[in-house]
Amino acid sequence: MRKQIAAANWKMNLTAQQGEQLLNDILSAEHTLNVNRIAVFAVPFPYLAMAQQQLAGWEHMYVSAQNCYSKKSGAYTGEVSVEMLQSLGIKYVVLGHSERREYFNESNQFLADKLNICLEYNIAPIFCCGEPLEIREAGSQNDFVGRQLKESLYHLSAEQLKNVIIAYEPIWAIGTGKTASSEQAQEMHAFIRAALAAQYGNDVAEEITILYGGSVKAGNAAELFSQPDVDGGLVGGASLVAAEFNAIIDALKK
DSSP states (O other): OOOEEEEEEOOSOOOHHHHHHHHHHHHTTOOOOBTTEEEEEEOOGGGHHHHHHHHTTOTTEEEEESOOOSSSSSSOTTOOOHHHHHHTTOOEEEEOOHHHHHHHOOOHHHHHHHHHHHHHTTOEEEEEEOOOHHHHHTTOHHHHHHHHHHHHHTTSOHHHHTTOEEEEOOGGGSSSSOOOOHHHHHHHHHHHHHHHHHHHOHHHHTTOOEEEOSSOOHHHHHHHHTSTTOOEEEESGGGGSHHHHHHHHHTSOO
16 A cells, blocks of 8 residues: 655744644644554754654654755755755655745756755655646646656656655645645546656556645545545645644545
8 A cells, every 4th residue: 555644734834832732732632653654744944853852752753844955065055955854864855845946946957956865865755746727727737747747757766766755736726725626636646647657667656655735624635535546635724733634644544
C-alpha cells in the first residue's frame, strides 16, 4: 500500500507558543498511525527544533521544512540549506508550493536543482504542482501539470523518484474556499500517475504517494481521500485548528 499522508502546512502563521499548543492538542488525540499512514508537520523555520522535540517519541509523525535552498552552503544570507535541515533530523521538505512559484518566481528548473540536493541528503521532497484558474478554464491543465513534472522530475532515476511525494494543488482552490470535486481531484491524480507510468513504468508509478492540496478540511477529507489515486492531503488553513487536522488524519485510508 502507498503511504497515506496528512501533511500540515502552517505557512507563515502562529507564534512559537501557539504552534507548541497546537501540536500538544493534536498529539493528545493519540492517533493510531503506522508505517503506511503518517502525519507530517511543515512548520516555519524558527519552529523546526521545537516541533522535533514535541514529536520525539511519537511514531509515524514527522517534521517537515517548508522550503530549502538549492546550494549546499555559501553566501546566501537568509536561506536555509538541506545540510542544516539534515543536522536537525528533518525528514521532509515542501518544494514548489504555488506561493513559492508565484511570489518568489521559482522555476521548474530551479525546483529540479532543489530536488537533486534534497535527495542527495536523504530528505524526502513533497513536490507541489498544479494549475491556475485560467489554465483550468482553458482546459489545458494536463499539459500544464505534465510540463511541471517533466521539467522538474523526469531527470531523476526510478529509485530517486520513489523517494518523492507529489502534491497536486489546484491553485484556484487554495485559500479561496473553492475545492475541486472529488472527481476532479481523482481525474488529475490519475493523470499524474499515468504520466509517471509512461515515463518510469506502472510498478514505479503505483508506489508514488500523490497528495491533494486544495482547501482540504474535516468536512471533505474522507470523500477526497476515498478516491483511488488520492493518498492524503497537503493541508493549509485547516491544519491550524487541532480538531480539523485531527479529523483529517482520521480520514486517511486504512
